[in-house]
Amino acid sequence: MAKSVAREAFNYLVDDLRKTHGDNLASIVLYGSAAAGDQVGTESDYNLLIALNRITPEDLRLSQAPMREWQRLGHPLAVYFTVEELRDAADVFPVEFHQMRRARVVLFGDDPFASLTISDENLRHQTEYELRSKLIQLRRLYIPASVSVDKLCELMSDSLTSFATLFAPVLMLHGEPDPPVLKRELVSATARRLGVDAAPFERVFALRERGAVQPSEREAHELFTAYLTEIERVIEAVDELKLNAA
16 A cells, blocks of 8 residues: 555545545545555655545535645545446446556545446457557657657656556456556566567666666667567557457
């Protein structure tokens, strides 16, 4: 779970939200890398989902005070859903709900993900969409980043964090219902399962480590080429699931 130093802030927030929303408050869920213990220094946010029985503009206005204090501590605004919306939106947000369900800590109320049903076909469709969108963005960002080794290393490092998160549903779609939570383990498991080369991913992860040796300009561009190739192979594996099902 989150570090013990944050527990006081969580307790204060829960008390504040209970006073604010009363019986309308159904659940408060911490999700993401902080809940999974996959934090990177101080960079990981404490992401919250707040479920209410109903949401009106007045309910949102009431949340302004506790959310203002939460943001003052450096955390992002919570995501608000009604309990009914969480049930009905599983076909629209299968990737996001899978991510929340896999790495979550219920701070208050019932667990809204305990009985959630997510369709594999909806999951496959959104997973491919998200992967292809990030691939297109990666190619675009390579253009300005290619002028600097520092910028290129930063691009690879930052993008791998996003891709790694999507490798969890990739593994689920390939028959692994309980993939690892930590990003580095996720990437390694995906490479093994799909038969792609894990070496470029490992080299990119190494760029994030303290004291990492910066590659030369030639090495950085060669790494990007290999990294891009393996991402494309992962996407092809997801796309082939659609072809096999046809």
